[in-house]
Each structure stands twice: as structure tokens, then as C-alpha cells.
Amino acid sequence: MTADARDRGGPAQPLLLVHGLRKHFPVRGGLLNRRIATVQAVDDVSFSVRKGETLGIVGESGCGKSTTARLLMRLIEPDAGDVVFDGDPVADRHGITVNAMRRQMQMVFQDSYSSLNPRMTMAESIAYAPRMHGLGARQAIERAESLLAQVGLNPRQYARRYPHELSGGQRQRVNVARALALEPRMVILDEAVSALDKSIEAQVLNLLRELKERFNLTYLFISHDLNVVEYVSDRVLVMYLGRVVETGPVEAIYARPRHPYTRALFASKPTLDPDRRTMEMPLTGDPPNPINPPSGCRFRTRCAFAQAICAEVVPPLAAPLDEAADAPTEHLVACHLPEGQAAMALHHA
Amino acid sequence: MSQTTADFVRRELQVAADAPQAAPTPGYWKAVARRLARDPVTIAVTLVLLGIIFISLGAPLVTGGTDPYAGSVLARLKPIGTPGHWLGTDETGRDLWTRLCYGGRLSLLAGILPVSISLMVGGFLGILAGYAGGIVGTLIMRTMDVFYAFPSILLAIAICGLLGNGLSNSVIALSVVFIPPMVRIAETVTTQARQLDFVEAARASGTTTMQIIRHHVLANVLGPIMVYATSLISVSIILSAGLSFLGLGVTPPQAEWGLMLNSLRQAIYVQPYVAALPGAMIFITSMCFNLMSDGFRSAMDVRLNK
Numbered sequence: 001m002t003a004d005a006r007d008r009g010g011p012a013q014p015l016l017l018v019h020g021l022r023k024h025f026p027v028r029g030g031l032l033n034r035r036i037a038t039v040q041a042v043d044d045v046s047f048s049v050r051k052g053e054t055l056g057i058v059g060e061s062g063c064g065k066s067t068t069a070r071l072l073m074r075l076i077e078p079d080a081g082d083v084v085f086d087g088d089p090v091a092d093r094h095g096i097t098v099n100a101m102r103r104q105m106q107m108v109f110q111d112s113y114s115s116l117n118p119r120m121t122m123a124e125s126i127a128y129a130p131r132m133h134g135l136g137a138r139q140a141i142e143r144a145e146s147l148l149a150q151v152g153l154n155p156r157q158y159a160r161r162y163p164h165e166l167s168g169g170q171r172q173r174v175n176v177a178r179a180l181a182l183e184p185r186m187v188i189l190d191e192a193v194s195a196l197d198k199s200i201e202a203q204v205l206n207l208l209r210e211l212k213e214r215f216n217l218t219y220l221f222i223s224h225d226l227n228v229v230e231y232v233s234d235r236v237l238v239m240y241l242g243r244v245v246e247t248g249p250v251e252a253i254y255a256r257p258r259h260p261y262t263r264a265l266f267a268s269k270p271t272l273d274p275d276r277r278t279m280e281m282p283l284t285g286d287p288p289n290p291i292n293p294p295s296g297c298r299f300r301t302r303c304a305f306a307q308a309i310c311a312e313v314v315p316p317l318a319a320p321l322d323e324a325a326d327a328p329t330e331h332l333v334a335c336h337l338p339e340g341q342a343a344m345a346l347h348h349a
Numbered sequence: 350m351s352q353t354t355a356d357f358v359r360r361e362l363q364v365a366a367d368a369p370q371a372a373p374t375p376g377y378w379k380a381v382a383r384r385l386a387r388d389p390v391t392i393a394v395t396l397v398l399l400g401i402i403f404i405s406l407g408a409p410l411v412t413g414g415t416d417p418y419a420g421s422v423l424a425r426l427k428p429i430g431t432p433g434h435w436l437g438t439d440e441t442g443r444d445l446w447t448r449l450c451y452g453g454r455l456s457l458l459a460g461i462l463p464v465s466i467s468l469m470v471g472g473f474l475g476i477l478a479g480y481a482g483g484i485v486g487t488l489i490m491r492t493m494d495v496f497y498a499f500p501s502i503l504l505a506i507a508i509c510g511l512l513g514n515g516l517s518n519s520v521i522a523l524s525v526v527f528i529p530p531m532v533r534i535a536e537t538v539t540t541q542a543r544q545l546d547f548v549e550a551a552r553a554s555g556t557t558t559m560q561i562i563r564h565h566v567l568a569n570v571l572g573p574i575m576v577y578a579t580s581l582i583s584v585s586i587i588l589s590a591g592l593s594f595l596g597l598g599v600t601p602p603q604a605e606w607g608l609m610l611n612s613l614r615q616a617i618y619v620q621p622y623v624a625a626l627p628g629a630m631i632f633i634t635s636m637c638f639n640l641m642s643d644g645f646r647s648a649m650d651v652r653l654n655k
Contacts, residue, residue, distance in 0.1 A: 073553045099555040107553050115546035119568045125547075128564070129554035175550075182554060 004216050006104075006185055007051065009087040014048035015186055015218045016072075016105075021045040021081035023071055027291060037291045041067040043242040045081070046317075049186070054212070054219040056233030056250065058226060058265070060287055064242040065222045069190045072220070073107050074098045086185075103133070106179035110191035112171035116163040116178075122148065123159035126178045133182065147177035150214070152207060169200035173207065180211065186218040194223060205232060226269045230254055235330070238262045241290055241298040244317055248331030258320045258333040261299045297336065305337050384648040391644025394637040401634055405453030412447040417604050419443065426620045437623035439609065440616050445623060449630055452604035455516060456631070459589035459598070459605070460582045460638075463523035468578045471528040475535020476570065480543055480562060490536060493529040501526045505588055509597040519589050519598035526588070527581055534577045538570040545569075572649045579642035583635030590631050606631050 007013075022044055027037040042064040049055045057065050070076045072083060074091070082089060085104065089095030109115040116125050126144035131137065145155035151173040163171055172192065179187050189208070193201045205228065212219060223229050229236060229250075236253045238246040238261065246259040257263045287302075288294055294301050300310040315334040385391055404411050420441035424431075427438040436446040478489040496504065508522035542548060543566065551561050590607025592598035599605040601612070609627040617624045 070549075075549055075552060102553055102555040107550070109546040109550065111546055115550050117547045117565055117569070128551065129556065132554070132556045132560055178550065 004051070004185065007086065011051055013051070013087055014084075015051045015086050016049040016220070017082075017084040018048065018072070019046045019082045019084075021068065021071055021083070022079045023067055023076060024079055039290050040242050040293055041290060042071060042078075043293075045239070045242070045244055047237055047244065047247060049218055049220060050234075051086075052216070052218055053234040054221050054232050056229035056236045057220065057222045057239060058224065058229050058236060059239035060265075061224060062241075062287060062290065063239045064290075065224075065239055066190055067242075068239075069107060069188045069220070069222055072188060073102065073105065103182050104184050105186045105188065106182060106184040107188040107190060108172070108175050108179050108192040110195055112168050112175055112195065113163060115175050116171060118163055121160050121162060122153075122166070122174050123155070125163075125174065126181050128181075129178070130181050143181060144177070147180055148174070150180075150211065151177045153177075167200075169196055169204060172196060172204055176204075176208065176211065180215060183215070185216070186220065188220045188222070190222045191224070192221075193228065194225060201228070208232070226266065238265070241287055241293050243298055244334065245299065246331075246333045247317070248329075248333075252331045256331075258331070259299075259335050260303045260305055264302075297334070307337060309336050381648050385644065388644050388648065391641060391648070394640040394644070397633065398637045398641060401453055401630075401637075402457065404450045405457055408447070408450035408454065412444070412450050415444050415447040417443060417447045417451040418602055426616050426623065428620055429622050436626060437620060439613055439623070445626060448604045448609060449606070449626060452606045452609055452627065453630070453634075455599055455603065455605040456586055456590065456607070456634070459516065459519060459523070460586035460634070462520050463527055463585050463589075464578050464581045466520070466524040467527035467531045467581075468574070470524070471531025472535045472574055474528070475532040475574075476539045476562065476566065478532065479536040479539025479570075480558075480566060482540070482543075486536070489532065493532045496525075496529040501584075502588060502591060505592060506595065506597060509592055514597050514600055516599050516603075519592045522592070523585055523588055527585065530581070531574070531578070535570065535574050538573045539566060542566050542569045573646075576642050576646045576649065579645065580639055583638040586631060586635050586638075 021042055023042040025039040025041055026035040027039060028034065029036045045064070045068060047055070057068065059065050067076065071078045071081075082092075083101075084090065085096065085101050088101075090101045091098050116122075120128070123141055123144040126147055127135075127137075127140035130140045130143055135143070141159075145159055148155040148158055153170060153173055158166070158170070158174075163174075166174065172195075175192070176187075192208075193204050196204060208219070209232070211217065219232070221229065221232050233250045235248065236246075236250050237244055238253070238259065240261050246253065246257065246262045253262065254266075257266055288298070294311070296312050297303070297306070297310040297315050300306040303310070313336065315336045317332045317334045319329045320331060320333050321338045408417075420439075420443040422442060424434065424438050424442040426440060426442075427434050429435070429437045431437055434444050434446070436444075436449065439445055439448065474489050474493075478486040499507070505519075505522045505526045508525055509519055512518040512521060548561060548565050551565050556564075586606075589598055590605070590610065593605050593607035594611040596611075599608050601608060606627040610624075610631070613624040613627065
């Protein structure tokens with residue numbers, strides 16, 4: 001990773017630091033529209049994203065991945081938590097404003113069709129944000145056309161087209177171009193390739209890789225597809241019911257998943273390798289209702305190893321128990337039980 | 350991997366460069382016009398409406414300068430096809446064709462004006478409620494619910510009775526009646542539009558609320574709201590005719606379809622066809638507005654990409 005003129009801290013300073021992020025949605029009802037329940041969509045989520053890396057976030061649907069993305073973009077106001085962008089606290093008196101952060105952090109949504117205004121041509125959509133930030137009409141269109149070319153769409157052919165005239169893959173390329181129009185340093189890809197055909201998905205993934213190098217980008221890659229996350233990520237964050245259960249370098253997690261949930265998730269991963277065929281039961285049932293999540297460890301209701309302590313104490317995100325205490329590790333897991341953590345290692349040995 | 354990607358992009362660009370310059374895509378409104386052109390029913394009803402508007406506005410022209418108020422005791426209740434009165438005469442001997450043409454002026458005005466007023470007021474309130482949400486939205490929507498508690502014709506009669514009769518009062522009454530449904534429609538489509546990803550994307554790129562409403566929300570909600578408003582015109586014509594029929598709207602001897610229907614109903618056994626003509630005009634006009642709004646609704650749906 002080469003140094004970027006826009007970097008404020010050194011290369012060792014994380015581009016994004018998230019601490020204690022929380023969002024509880026009230027469920028209202030009854031006579032006076034009172035709060036009758038709370039959906040704990042994101043609960044005490046902390047992580048960091050280093051400059052130039054790709055952090056993958058995985059988890060079942062409804063685990064809070066997308067809410068986390070929207071909280072980071074401030075499309076939803078968080079209830080609690082600090083977000084620090086390259087050393088500057090966001091929306092803080094001593095830091096940068098939300099708008100200043102949004103110029104440096106952009107997002108690509110899953111639905112390529114609904115994320116484009118049906119009344120705007122491709123060039124207009126891409127040029128829109130720069131225009132609103134004060135760039136002249138001609139320069140904005142020029143930038144849009146150059147971005148179209150960068151994402152592999154000939155501007156002469158596509159600049160004046162409307163969203164419904166493009167295929168899903170082409171539209172998603174336009175969405176990527178739009179996200180890059182403000183020259184951000186970080187891009188959040190919220191299930192950005194999930195809705196595409198496998199072959200198109202691969203093309204867009206490769207395009208994302210290339211753009212990352214060319215524009216010196218940092219990615220937050222959100223997906224439920226474990227294979228895709230393994231392919232693009234440097235580090236991985238596993239979420240379950242609004243909490244982080246495991247995080248670490250992609251090789252470490254994919255080789256030795258420690259949390260029983262991660263293990264179960266990987267057990268359900270489709271593979272073409274006959275030697276790694278799914279031998280054990282994948283997870284059964286749906287995740288519990290996030291309106292009333294289980295006390296203590298939220299996974300305990302589906303966990304084969306659960307014990308009394310799991311219902312009482314929220315497991316902290318810490319180094320695996322069988323790792324030497326003084327060995328520095330980036331692999332962190334939120335589980336009380338050594339046997340729960342060890343199981344996968346035994347399985348592989 | 351990166352090498353193959355580069356190759357891929359290069360190849361893609363090459364293919365794109367070799368491709369002939371694509372014909373410039375028609376704009377949104379051109380696509381709508383193209384779809385409308387393929388819909389004979391919508392074209393037909395639009396032409397009929399234009400015809401009705403023409404004979405109303407050009408009433409002195411198409412009636413050859415006949416006075417709509419000049420009656421004759423000798424020429425009362427002539428049947429259709431009478432020389433000099435090809436659509437017959439009414440109970441005071443006034444030429445019915447002339448009265449229908451002049452009556453169209455007031456009836457169309459009473460149909461379009463309340464809808465336009467409620468479109469502006471209700472559309473504004475609805476978009477505000479839909480985009481702002483929260484307390485502002487709740488306040489606006491619950492206030493509208495109060496108006497919803499009354500059946501629309503009763504509300505119109507009550508307001509008219511309060512203000513006294515006359516065309517302007519019936520326009521005011523009907524505008525008030527149409528504001529709540531207009532607010533509700535505008536609020537619904539705005540709430541839907543606000544949740545679309547492109548509005549979120551615009552917010553995420555730091556666009557101000559006013560810019561988002563102007564460029565993203567308005568363009569996408571105005572279509573459905575306009576279509577709904579068009580369908581309300583026919584209701585408005587019928588309601589204002591009803592008010593006139595009850596003696597609350599236009600006052601005699603002015604020509605207005607509802608009022609004409611009211612005064613001719615006593616002649617229903619003498620000249621049933623002549624007596625039915627104002628009703629037929631109300632029916633045709635409101636049906637045409639309904640069919641036209643249906644046609645526009647489907648023509649303006651961007652998802653029907655044909």
C-alpha cells in the first residue's frame with residue numbers, strides 16, 4: 001500500500017475505527033404509539049479497517065450487516081458508538097462533519113436497479129453528486145464519462161442510457177462508478193455483487209479489485225457469500241444477531257474457525273471439493289428473533305456446546321483460549337468455552 | 350488474476366469501441382409518448398375530451414351565436430332533431446345544444462379547478478408528510494383522517510351550505526374535499542420513493558434535503574400523483590353537478606350540466622332523450638377522464654419497458 005496524499009495519520013493508523021456502535025429500533029404500537037419492544041439490530045459492534053485493506057463482513061440475513069453499513073454512512077443515526085475516520089471523530093466537535101466523511105466514504109447498494117434514479121441517464125446519475133458539490137456541469141459529465149470507461153462501459157454507448165436499458169451487471173458497474181465520483185477513499189459494498197449471475201459476479205469482483213488498486217481504495221465488503229468473502233477480503237468479521245462473534249485474518253478464520261457459529265456457517269458453505277463435503281449437520285432453524293435476543297451469548301440457543309455461563313455472561317471478544325496468552329494474535333472470538341473453540345481444530349486435525 | 354481482469358476490461362472496451370454508435374436513447378417523456386401512441390383507447394378518449402373542451406371554450410363559435418339564455422314559450426321541450434334546435438329545447442324553450450356547450454365551461458371548470466387546487470395544497474402537504482415523517486408526518490396525516498371521517502359528498506354539502514351557493518363556493522368546498530385523498534396518495538408514493546436506494550445514495554453523497562426532493566423525489570412521485578388527480582376530475586364533475594342539482598352550486602339561469610339535469614328531470618316523461626342529454630355529457634366526460642388517467646398510468650410506468 002503506497003502512501004496517499006489524503007492520509008492524515010500514518011499508514012499504521014486505521015482508516016476507520018468503530019467503537020461500541022449500537023442501534024436499537026423501537027417497535028411501536030398500542031394506543032399511544034408507545035415503545036412496546038426493541039429490535040437490537042446492532043449491539044456494541046467494534047472493529048477497525050486498515051488503510052488499503054478489504055474487511056469482509058459475513059453473517060446470515062438479519063444479523064445487522066446492512067444496518068452497520070447504513071450506520072457508518074449515517075443514513076441511520078446510531079444510538080451510541082464512535083466512528084473515527086482516519087483519526088478524525090465523525091460528527092464530533094473536534095472531528096469532521098458527517099458530510100465531510102461522506103465525501104471520503106461511499107456506498108454501493110445491493111439492488112442495482114432501485115439504486116439508480118429511473119429518470120436519469122447514466123452520465124447524469126454519476127455526475128449528480130459532483131454537480132451538487134459544486135463541480136461545473138461540463139466537468140461533471142466529463143468525469144462521469146471517464147468513470148464509465150474505467151468501469152468497462154463505453155461512454156459513447158452508455159452515457160445517455162436509462163437504468164432499465166442496462167443489464168444488472170452493467171447497472172452495478174454504473175453504481176460503482178457513481179460511488180467513485182466523489183473520489184472517496186473508502187467504499188462500502190453492501191451485498192454489491194450478491195444479486196448478479198455468477199459469471200457477471202466474477203467480472204464485477206475483478207473490476208472492484210482493479211479499481212481498488214487504481215484509486216487506492218479501502219473496501220468494507222458485506223456479503224452472505226463465504227466464497228466471495230474469502231476471495232476478496234484481507235480480514236473477516238463474522239456477525240450474529242447484531243454482535244461480532246469472530247474476527248481475524250481471512251486465512252486464520254477460514255483455516256481454523258473458532259466460534260461454533262462460524263463453524264456452522266462454514267459447514268453450510270457449498271463446495272466443489274469432494275474431500276471437503278459437508279459431513280455434519282449445518283445449523284437448523286432460524287436465528288432467534290432480534291426483538292428479544294437470548295441473554296448472554298446470543299448464539300447459545302442454537303449452540304451444541306452451550307452451558308450455564310453462556311446464558312448469564314456476554315462473552316467478550318478475546319483471543320482464543322488455547323492460544324498462548326502472550327502470543328500476539330489478531331484472531332479474536334467471542335466464546336466462553338474452550339471445547340466450543342477447539343472443536344474445529346480437532347475436526348481438521 | 351489482475352492480469353486477466355485487465356485483459357477483460359481492455360477487451361470489453363475494444364468491443365464497445367468497435368460497436369457502432371448506439372442510436373441516442375429517447376428520453377423518458379419520448380418513451381411515454383411512444384407507448385401512448387400504441388394505445389388507441391387512450392388516444393380516442395383524449396380526442397373526445399379535446400372535442401368537449403373545444404365546444405365548451407368555442408361555444409359562441411360552434412353554436413352560431415345563439416344566446417344560451419334566450420328561451421321561447423312556443424319552442425318548449427322540442428324533441429331531438431327539431432329544425433333549428435337539433436338537440437331539442439329545454440323546459441323554457443332554450444336551445445339545448447347551445448346550453449350544453451356553454452354548460453361545459455362551468456362543468457369543466459368545476460371539475461378541473463378544485464382538483465388543481467387540491468393537487469397543489471394536498472401534493473405539498475403529502476410530500477412534506479412523506480419525506481419528513483415523524484411528528485410532522487403524523488400531525489398532517491391524522492388531521493387528514495379527521496376529514497376522512499365524513500363522506501365526501503356530505504362534507505361538500507356541509508361546506509357549501511355554510512358558505513352559501515355559487516360556483517366559487519362549490520369550488521372551495523370540493524377543493525377541501527379532495528385535499529385528504531390527495532395528501533394520502535402523495536404521502537404514500539413519497540414514503541415509497543424515499544426508501545428507494547437511489548434516494549439513500551443521494552443522501553449518502555451529501556446532497557441536501559431540498560436537492561433530493563427536487564431532483565429525485567419530485568420527478569418520481571409527480572407521475573402517480575398527476576394520474577390520481579386526473580381520475581379525481583371525473584369525481585369532481587359529478588360532485589359539482591350533484592351540488593348544482595341540490596341547488597348548492599351554480600345558480601339558475603346559468604348553464605351547467607348538473608343544474609340542467611335538475612331542471613330537466615321534470616320533463617323526463619315528456620322528452621326523455623332531451624332530459625337525459627346533460628347526464629350523458631357528465632357520464633361521457635367523467636368516463637373519458639377516467640380512461641385517460643388509466644392510459645397515462647400504464648404509459649408512465651417505467652418498468653413496462655416496451
